[in-house]
Amino acid sequence: MIFACSIILIVLFIIAEMFQDSVEAREVFGWKFIFSSDWDPVKEKFGALPFIFGTVVSSLLALLISLPISIGVAVFLNELVNKALRTPLSFLIEILAAIPSIIYGFWGIFVLAPFMRNTVQPLLQSTLGFLPFFKGTPYGTGLLTASIILAIMITPIITAITRDVLKAIPTAQREAAYALGATKWEAIKMALLNARSGILGASVLGLGRAIGETMAVTMVIGNRAEISASLFEPAYTMASVIANEFAEASGNLHVSSLIEVGLILFAVTFIINSFARLLIYSFTRKTEGK
Amino acid sequence: MEENKAHTSVFAKPKNLKRRKIVNSIMLSLCVVAAVISILPLFYIFFYTTKSGISSLNLDFFTQMPKPVGEAGGGMANGIVGTLILISLGSIIGIPVGILAGIYVTEYSGGIFSNLIKFVTDVLSGVPSIIIGIFAYGVIVIPMQGFSALAGGFALGILMIPTITRITEEMLKLVPQSLREASLALGVSRWKTTLQIVLRTASGGIITGILLAIARAAGETAPLLFTAFGNRFWSTDLNQPIASLPVQIFNYAISPFDDWHKQAWAGALVLISLVFIVNLIVRIVTRDKFANKV
Structure with missing residues (x-):
């Protein structure tokens, strides 16, 4: 069937297209593109480091916030709750995954950012202000706010996969634990330990999603191409620089640089997603074989 | 120990x-x-x-054009129509490719090749939507020398493929093997069995999958920013930039005007309701499927 092959062709075509369109930027800047932090469309100097930094930090932070919550939810839904409550709850979490990211961003600007500016950030500053992460003026928008929005968005994904992975752990193992006198939590802990490679896969997949997320992040991260230690400062991500500048890019070099940023983004998400999928495949196959 | x-x-x-x-x-x-x-x-x-x-959110919102800054009222009629057009274009590309790929993976599975397709589909579903936008820009906007509805629809179509493939695959798996064998035993050819027996049995599930993909595509903003671009005016020309609901929400949301914010919230409400209703339908239909199976 030709159409099935067309999916593979599309992916190959995407890679080829982006590679070809970013030739100019690669010829002019070479590897320096990744390590330079100048981004100046007027002087036609382009370096992607601030964007890479913003993307990596915001996504990792989001994962850090989201992972414990997701595991908690998965355990709650799988092990603690009876069926009558499970169905509506898992439906609500699915909806959370389906809300368009533009709405998250919109909500982020008008609800979360003021809340961060007036409540959370001053609180963090007064208690943990001696750390470099929490210095600077609390604008409301910035790395931390973006990470929280991202965490909300990736929680349903990580939860869903963690639930699948937990389901794949045989019940007999849990029963054996109970028979040895384990408490409920100890039995669950054992199941979680056995599922760790699957959970790792789930979180890597969530990370991939967070890295590629565009609209919501663009709206709350502040959009300034700078690297700073403080989480309150505005930053920029790879996806949002493309969203903001692509349509109005001046000159071929600018466009070509933006496409190269896209190429880096694509490469990173591609590697991360393949890794996650392989982990999850091998995990489910292993448990099915048992 | x-x-x-x-x-x-x-x-x-x-x-x-x-x-x-x-x-x-x-x-x-x-x-x-x-x-x-x-x-x-x-x-x-x-x-x-x-x-x-x-x-x-009133009738005007669905029937009126956007008003200039400072005037209250008006609507997003152009954005709503634009989104409908973009989704139709996307469906033309996404639905056949998605379904056929799903059929291939389940009905002709077993080989390394179908596993490869499964894997690539998963990877494609993880590709950031903005990258798909760049791709559509390179393939359609540059050769056509201008933003167009066609490019936006193309981007949405690619985004729909993995969702539809995945659901088709899941639904076809639920079709009992004995049904296929019965049909083949009656001397019906392979592709006819697939098309008329298997696909028909699974059609309800596949349709919900398509709905799900459409709901997802309807809310996509990033790939439309530099393909369909957006348009303040009424346009149904496929070769011209076209308005869409999410892009309009985005532009209104980052503007400093209160009237525009209100409009954007109304648009967001429409999108959220769409997503909620579609997911509810999908949930009900698939639950019946699983109930039958067990």
Whole structure:
């Protein structure tokens, strides 16, 4: 069937297209593109480091916030709750995954950012202000706010996969634990330990999603191409620089640089997603074989 | 060894047991807290969107054109029509490719090749939508020398493929093997069996999958920014930039005008309702499927 092959062709075509369109930027800047932090469309100097930094930090932070919550939810839904409550709850979490990211961003600007500016950030500053992460003026928008929005968005994904992975752990193992006198939590802990490679896969997949997320992040991260230690400062991500500048890019070099940023983004998400999928495949196959 | 230790600790040290019970209840209640935290933003977003959007959501919103800054009222008729056009274009590309790929993976599976396709589909579903936008820009916008509805529809179509493939695959798996065998035993050819027996049996599920993909595509903003671009005016020309609901929400949301914010909230309410209703339908239909299976 030709159409099935067309999916593979599309992916190959995407890679080829982006590679070809970013030739100019690669010829002019070479590897320096990744390590330079100048981004100046007027002087036609382009370096992607601030964007890479913003993307990596915001996504990792989001994962850090989201992972414990997701595991908690998965355990709650799988092990603690009876069926009558499970169905509506898992439906609500699915909806959370389906809300368009533009709405998250919109909500982020008008609800979360003021809340961060007036409540959370001053609180963090007064208690943990001696750390470099929490210095600077609390604008409301910035790395931390973006990470929280991202965490909300990736929680349903990580939860869903963690639930699948937990389901794949045989019940007999849990029963054996109970028979040895384990408490409920100890039995669950054992199941979680056995599922760790699957959970790792789930979180890597969530990370991939967070890295590629565009609209919501663009709206709350502040959009300034700078690297700073403080989480309150505005930053920029790879996806949002493309969203903001692509349509109005001046000159071929600018466009070509933006496409190269896209190429880096694509490469990173591609590697991360393949890794996650392989982990999850091998995990489910292993448990099915048992 | 470890299990032995655990065993002795259970019966020999009641003090330890108390501590373990406390840890148990702490951790279990943390799980409950996590569930509450994860649901909270959903209700907050729903509540806030409804509160801010309901006042501008009236007939005008669906039938009127956007008004200039400073004038209250007006609507997003062009954006709504634009989104409908973009989705139709996307469906023309996404639905056949998605379904046929799904059929291939389940009905002709087994080889390395179908596994490869499965894997690539998964990867494609993880590709950031903005990258798809760049791709559509390179393939359609540059050769056509201008932003167009066609490019936007193309981008949405690619985004729909993985979702549809995945659901088709799941639904075809639920079709009993005996049905296929019965048809083949009657001398019906392979592709006719697939098309008329298997696909028809699974059609309900596949249609819900298509709905799901459409709901997802309807809310996509990033790939449209530099393909369909957006348009302040009425346009149904496929070769021209076209307005769409999400892009209009984005532009209004980052503007400094209160009137525009209200309009954007109304648009957001429309999108959220769409997503909610579609997911509800999907949920009900697939639950019936699973009930039949068990």
